[in-house]
């Protein structure tokens with residue numbers, strides 16, 4: 001291998017790719033070449049670093065300088081100043097890493113200090129398209145140890161002892177699941193990976209697949225050995241093209257190295273892995289629906305029992321685990337179950353990855369030990385709510401979850417606590433909302449999602465969610481009575497009790513949790529015909545404040561309905577009967593003279 | 598999502614048909630072949646008109662109703678052709694709380710079509726998508742492969758003008 005004096009890591013995760021990191025890599029390579037540095041400096045494309053809000057991200061080693069929001073124009077300066085002359089380009093450094101003129105390590109910044117990276121340990125560190133880099137960080141060592149020194153039951157015992165629970169939402173103990181499948185008579189069995197990641201606003205699994213695909217492949221192979229399977233499938237969302245491409249490369253490399261396929265590690269053990277693409281149906285994240293989908297049918301869920309461990313894909317014993325669940329396995333084998341179970345709370349061990357998004361300063365991916373409080377995540381790691389607004393609620397658990405109000409911010413996060421406060425862990429989306437978010441509107445947003453995604457097989461879910469949505473619509477349009485609120489609650493419980501799968505059983509949660517903590521907001525919509533957050537259009541009217549209006553006419557020019565009129569230099573007025581409430585005027589007004597009421 | 602049968606006449610070429618036949622041949626004996634075949638067929642034709650579904654049903658020995666049932670179940674399969682420029686607005690939660698609903702509204706106004714539709718000249722089609730995983734840039738809209746992040750409704754006409 002060529003000795004180089006400097007490594008430049010450029011993030012190639014979806015967040016940074018969307019903000020242009022491919023162009024950065026191209027211009028960086030060109031610039032290095034132009035300066036004759038291409039043999040001294042190595043450019044590496046990595047997976048997600050977590051701080052997606054600051055993308056495109058570049059880290060220059062050995063100094064560890066963390067450059068954020070890099071543009072192709074900045075690249076020239078970085079090469080000529082930093083690489084050539086050894087002068088760090090302070091202007092582009094992530095401000096948190098600069099303190100009183102000193103540059104501190106990335107790991108000491110608030111964003112990273114409270115994090116603990118197990119599932120994400122290689123994300124942003126290695127080149128995911130190069131198996132050697134994975135192997136250099138102890139990759140495939142766990143598999144080697146399992147295949148050459150352990151019996152299948154020993155592997156299962158380790159996973160059981162670690163206390164690892166499924167990261168896909170429900171939190172089922174992983175070791176127990178493997179045990180059920182292992183107990184089935186020998187024969188054809190399957191190992192599946194759920195990479196469908198349907199929760200809107202969540203991208204943890206995508207980041208693992210993009211940043212460390214071999215971790216999932218290694219863990220699936222270990223699982224296959226434990227339950228006695230020779231064939232696996234990874235079911236990935238088709239919306240994740242980069243993840244799919246990196247997985248394909250990783251599978252190919254693993255096969256070339258004899259780490260996948262026939263006679264792995266010369267032990268006579270065989271395991272093959274195929275990728276199957278989803279096609280945009282949320283319900284296919286549900287385990288039985290996912291299997292029906294791989295079989296080539298409409299992805300409708302099946303009755304359980306029989307459970308997949310007994311009768312799963314193509315009718316044979318099958319285990320299905322989430323991407324993040326798998327990303328923990330090799331580390332548990334290498335470091336021991338005691339190490340893993342020493343992290344976290346009594347019933348939830350290890351760490352959890354969250355996609356921290358919405359009204360938050362540091363949007364991105366964070367991995368925290370279980371038991372960390374919401375306040376620590378939002379205020380310390382996330383840097384709080386931007387623009388001086390007030391935190392209102394955090395939503396977890398996607399369309400099956402709930403909204404957690406400010407008063408519960410000190411709850412330690414684990415599976416059981418979240419359920420107790422009316423939400424759930426889900427796969428790890430954590431959406432922060434501020435005072436400008438209407439809680440009734442958010443409940444409606446999620447119900448709209450479930451109405452769309454209900455597969456239609458059972459009546460309670462198919463029709464119930466639609467009726468529920470219509471009730472919410474009635475409230476947000478100001479046509480509901482107080483009676484409707486209690487009717488709505490009743491319907492929620494009916495849907496929960498009578499739906500076939502967890503999609504329907506959890507669909508009313510967004511409504512129930514907002515009713516529980518923000519009932520006053522519902523009542524304001526119904527009784528006072530007001531939307532306190534100023535979101536629900538039918539309940540709003542736009543007004544121009546005469547004392548702030550300078551009469552510049554910018555608003556009347558932009559109004560698509562011709563609803564604004566007035567004389568130059570005198571306050572303008574809005575004709576409410578013509579106003580479409582599109583908000584174009586508010587965006588245009590430089591003086592903050594237009595308000596929604 | 599609009600699942601109506603399209604009024605646009607089918608004009609598949611011989612070459613496309615050859616490619617589809619090769620795909621069917623390759624997958625014929627694989628368990629659960631229908632999904633991968635449909636995905637590749639959509640790659641080849643850009644959408645899945647009835648004519649293509651019939652070829653697939655016959656090729657794989659399935660009933661047309663089975664094929665149609667699968668096509669209409671999954672949001673990613675389209676019975677209608679897409680525009681030259683595919684405009685997608687993310688309506689994932691992160692984008693929604695940051696105002697992507699208003700972006701969609703402005704797009705509908707500007708293009709004069711509803712989500713799921715296509716402009717008369719076939720230039721733009723508009724879809725509301727689920728989380729595309731660029732939540733750090735929310736709200737996000739995508740035109741073919743170009744991603745535009747942190748946008749406000751007023752950016753919409755400027756962005757569309759690039760493709761006019």
Ligand SMILES: Cc1cc2nc3c(=O)[nH]c(=O)nc-3n(C[C@H](O)[C@H](O)[C@H](O)COP(=O)(O)O)c2cc1C
Pocket residue numbers: 165166167168169170171172174194195196197198199282283284285286287288320321322323325427501502503
């Ligand atoms: C409607 C619905 C959607 C789901 N979506 C996902 C998903 O996108 N990803 C996931 O890993 N699990 C999802 N699940 C949970 C799976 O059914 C299953 O519990 C999980 O994949 C098992 O893996 P684990 O034990 O490692 O968590 C979903 C469940 C339901 C009911």
Ligand code: FES
Pocket residue numbers: 200201202687688689690691692693727728729730731732733735737
């Ligand atoms: S919610 Fe829009 S990219 Fe995730």
